[in-house]
Amino acid sequence: MASVSFLLKEPSATKLTPIFAFLSFDGQRVKVYTGLSILPKQWLKAEQRAQERGLPDNGTLNDALKLAEEQLLDCYSQYRALGQLPSTEALRAAVQPVAAPVASTAPVAHSLWEYFDEWIALARAQQKPRSAQVYATAARHLREFSQASKYAVDFDTITPTFGDRYTTYLLHKVQLTDNTVAKQVLTLKRFLRWARDRGYTNATGFDRLSWKRQEPDIMTLTAGEVAALEQLALPAGGYLDNARQLFLLACYTGLRFSDLVSIRTEHLRGHSLRMTTQKTRETVTVPLRPEALTIVEQLLAGKVRAITNQKLNDYLKELGQLASIDAPTEIIRFRGGVRESTTVAKWERLGCHTGRRTFVTLSLERGLRPETIMKVTGHRGWKSFQRYVNVTSDAVEREFRQSWGQ
Template identity: 35%
Template sequence: MNLSYYLETRSGHDAKKPTPITLFVRCRVNVGGNSKTQTVKLSTGKKIVAKYWDSEGQRIKPSYTGATELNSWLTTKKSAADKLLLLAGINNEELTSTRIKEIVRPLFVGSSIVEDSALSVWDVYEIFIETRSTQMVNSTIQKYKTNLSHLKEFSKEYKYPITFETLDHKFLERFVTYLIKEKKHINNTIEKSVTILKTFLNWATDHEYNTKLAFRKFKHVKEQVDIVYLTDDELQRLYKLDLTGKEALQKVRDVFCFGCYTGQRFSDIAKISREQIKGNTWNVITKKTKDIIEVPLNRYALEILEKYKGDEKPLPVISNQRTNEHLKTICKDAKIDELIPVTKFRGAEKIEGVKSKYDLIGTHTARRTFVTLWLEKGGRPETCMEITGHKNYKDFKKYIKITSKVMRVEMDNIFGSTPVMKAV
């Protein structure tokens, strides 16, 4: 069986006008003991001007506004038709042209060039993910896919029908309950899930798939998280740690320290090339925001680059996961083992514990270390934001650890050095 899309062109048709997109179903059937190929044509309800149609790929060309959404819709429908026809075959149904139309036609009922009422929330979410996959980093796309998976699991387990009409506050309460009781998620993880869901629903509304606006008042409590960063002394210990004979750990340490001395995301450090380095400046094209940032390289960053000048790449970066695993070992060896109280909330339940600092350190710690040490040493926030690429203070603040040292530096900068008072 073969399913293909074609434009339904006719003699004398105006090529400048939209042309119907038709699904052709070709399959072999047994007629009177003889095998025969039959072709069934079904209207999709969609139209496109011929110049935007890729006949070889059976897709809308990227130059057409809305191509990603429409291509995803066509793919979803063809996949569904294929599965339904395969199931009919497994059940030994006789696939006559009439029966094929009965099976497939409901998939396209109600479809038009602007009307997508037949699409389910799942269909639209898949279109959303495909659209964003060309614009966002893989880690963000994975979060969208995980969110969709949680929604489907919730719908199945709680027998809650998911439509745009049912995504109201009653839904939110049950969904949060599910994430707490079944997934054991803490409040901050739940807050991220709700935020991702709102991002999708805002997109669906903007693209006219959804008209229900109850979701705009969705919110969940977010707990304050203590920022983990390396002190200046800890960073120096790590930078100078003797890792002779441990080449893999040494490379991970160097890449991490480079992040601490430049303030850039691990994803951008992983993509660094020699063409981006001009003298003492690293011209970063950020993977997340596509911005171009000029990062002045200090002596520590330059020393690290010098160490690998003979290699093909400027830095020996390995995967994020493996880097995080090695970092815990390296930081433990560097005696970065301060005990840190950790408090989390799962709903109203308070979860307390204590962890060694090296267990809390990951690639994200480097960026937080850069920002905090910059402020501790009296650097201006606006200059730091230029280097890190933060566009607003709200996002920048997430990386700040306002230590007593930061407050002392700023106090002295404004009013002059404070003399040490003698005990009375």
């Protein structure tokens, strides 16, 4: 867990002295210049804030210190959610003031690629590394298409005809599935709307771009499979036991990986977690069953350790194999509307997001109302929530017997 403290450069000085922030995390302590200064005699060391009584102007200084603290913690959380640690440069950039734009008498024309780079940079500046990564991937595919096909990509040339050529390229040259193609088209349209909203273009041809998304099969664990993981004998504190605890916490709470590894002490409110999700910035309250509360307390105490998403996914497959979660499972993909399927053992498909889907499905099977579950998971609408629902054959059979008295 990360924490921020403030220290004066010269605590005994009789003139203004700079205020430094220190971010402590994962055994490291990074010093960051805040750009703020104060007379030492006005500094409350115990509270790490400026004295406001009789000095009303110091209220603004304290607001700036609070903002710097939030920016540093947010920067840490964003990088930690990706399984990374922020560099000193990234932390310093997080609190660096942004200069106000200077009004220009004449508009400067930029290319589509320059505006795309601006969009990506804006996402990074807003501490959204995952979004920036998605945008950068979309820009890379678009550049490679332009180079491979000799198509002059610009605002005015992105039309339905462009869409036909671009989606054909993504399907056959890049070998993407229908759902990934749909994501690329959606990201491109999002960028183009962003550019149009800011007056960078008046183009409208891209509004008609589309690609049908095929709803994938949702894989979840049954209650019996979750129990098999819970009861699996493992060396306490080992890498597999650690991965199991993180995954079970996802099954018990429905939290995404990025939120699991961002849990801090201030999020724990008795027997629930109250936190703002990393992906959607929704504030959610998650009730904690006893097993979940135990894991959260171990996580806050450092007994359960955050690891990268990729490592967790690798370890989950190892866990699933040890727990004999090996029911034959079909993987269905669509490419150009053509169905492709392969069958694998269920453990081969285990991933961290399976925990969130399992939470939704098992909660429904236990009788929780969809509206209640959506409140916990932060889903705003039924359409997005429905993708997480997997009504198992056992549940269908049980409910059928209950309804018809068999």
